[in-house]
Amino acid sequence: MRSRLTSPCWLLLLALVGTFLISAPSAIAQSKSKKDEKLSPPPPVPPPPAPAAAGKKTESEKLDIQDLEQKYWAPKDTDFSVVQNRAYPKEKRFSASLQYGPIINDAFNEGYNLGLTANYFFSEREGIQAEFVSYNVDDNSTVKGFANQYGGVRPNIGRVTSMYGLGYNWVPIYAKMSLLGQKIIYFDMAFTPVVGMMSYEQTTKNGNKNDSSFAYGLDVTQYFFLSNHLAIRVDLKNRWWSEEVLNWTSGLKDKSQTTNTTLFLLGVTYYH
Numbered sequence: 001m002r003s004r005l006t007s008p009c010w011l012l013l014l015a016l017v018g019t020f021l022i023s024a025p026s027a028i029a030q031s032k033s034k035k036d037e038k039l040s041p042p043p044p045v046p047p048p049p050a051p052a053a054a055g056k057k058t059e060s061e062k063l064d065i066q067d068l069e070q071k072y073w074a075p076k077d078t079d080f081s082v083v084q085n086r087a088y089p090k091e092k093r094f095s096a097s098l099q100y101g102p103i104i105n106d107a108f109n110e111g112y113n114l115g116l117t118a119n120y121f122f123s124e125r126e127g128i129q130a131e132f133v134s135y136n137v138d139d140n141s142t143v144k145g146f147a148n149q150y151g152g153v154r155p156n157i158g159r160v161t162s163m164y165g166l167g168y169n170w171v172p173i174y175a176k177m178s179l180l181g182q183k184i185i186y187f188d189m190a191f192t193p194v195v196g197m198m199s200y201e202q203t204t205k206n207g208n209k210n211d212s213s214f215a216y217g218l219d220v221t222q223y224f225f226l227s228n229h230l231a232i233r234v235d236l237k238n239r240w241w242s243e244e245v246l247n248w249t250s251g252l253k254d255k256s257q258t259t260n261t262t263l264f265l266l267g268v269t270y271y272h
Contacts, residue, residue, distance in 0.1 A: 086124065086174065087186050088225040090271060095119045097233050099267030103137055106261055108157045111137035115235070115265045119169060127169035129192055129219075133237070133263065135160045156254045158200045158243050159208075160261060163215060165196020185224055192219040198241040204251040215241035229271050237263040 099115040114134045121127035137159060139147075147154050173189035198215035201208040217239040224232040240260050247254045 088228050088231075088271075089124065090121045090127075090188075091123050093121055094272045095121075095269050096272075097267055097269040099233060099235060099265035101235075101263060101265035101267075103135070103160075104262050104264050106137070106140070108140060108143050108155060109137040109159055110140040111135070113137070113263055113265070115237075115263070115267065121169070121171075124174065125171050127171070129167040129169055129194070130165075131167065131194070131196075132162070132164045134162050154203070154205075154248045156203075156245050156248050158202055158211075158245055158259070161199045161201055161210070163196055163198045163239060165194045165215065165217070167192040167194035167219065169221075187225065188221075188223040190219075190221040190223070192221060193217075194219060194237075194239075198239060198243075200241075200243055202244065202246040203248065204246050205249050206251055209246065209251075211244065213241045213243055215239050223269060231269045231271070233265075233267050233269040235263070235265040237265065239263075 095118070097115070097117040097119070099117070100112060101115075102112050103109065113136055115131065116133075117129060117131045119127050119129050143154060143157075169190050169192050171188050171190040175187060175189075177185050177187070179185050194217045196215050197212050199210065199212045202211055217237060219238070220236045222234045224234075226232065238260065239262075240258055242256060243259050244256050245254045246252065
């Protein structure tokens with residue numbers, strides 16, 4: 001009779017049991033390991049770097065402004081000037097003016113006077129001037145009324161007759177203005193110190209005498225340009241000189257005084 005242990009069924013059963021016994025501990029260990037992995041917390045995530053405080057920059061982000069500071073504190077360039085195109089330039093040009101107007105501040109004389117002026121401009125800002133003024137004045141209404149009322153009595157006065165002089169033109173102002181919104185007018189404003197000789201009459205009862213004296217003054221001139229060759233010219237001319245005043249009755253020297261006259265002249269200037 002064959003033993004039961006050697007039968008094929010028992011051999012197969014023993015092989016299965018042996019295989020289970022060998023692989024069971026490894027499977028249990030792997031299962032436990034996976035379970036432990038599921039139960040263990042994830043590793044901590046490192047916190048992100050703290051942002052820079054508001055308004056503060058890191059060393060690499062700071063702006064270098066040293067060059068800007070040096071340029072700001074550097075000496076300023078004084079060669080800059082306003083660039084303006086001139087519609088009617090006068091640099092390197094001659095001009096001649098004819099004017100006419102009244103004497104406006106003489107207490108004893110009145111009348112209208114003729115002025116002739118020649119100019120040459122080295123630049124738009126500077127030039128020279130030669131002038132001649134012919135005075136055409138007579139007693140004003142106050143002197144005439146006083147003489148008529150008191151039988152020919154008159155104050156001791158002198159009377160200007162003419163002046164010629166030289167001046168230096170300084171033209172600091174050039175501008176444009178609108179006329180009734182229809183036309184643009186270009187103008188210059190000039191200041192001209194003047195020196196020259198003033199001729200005047202010393203009035204007396206027995207006839208007038210002629211004399212002359214050194215004179216100086218200041219002109220304020222306005223040019224309104226009409227074209228490249230023509231401009232309207234307005235002058236306010238102030239003149240001072242020393243004169244000897246004679247007594248109306250005796251004809252002898254009464255006093256010496258510094259006299260001022262102011263002329264308002266209006267006319268036309270031609271540019272060549």
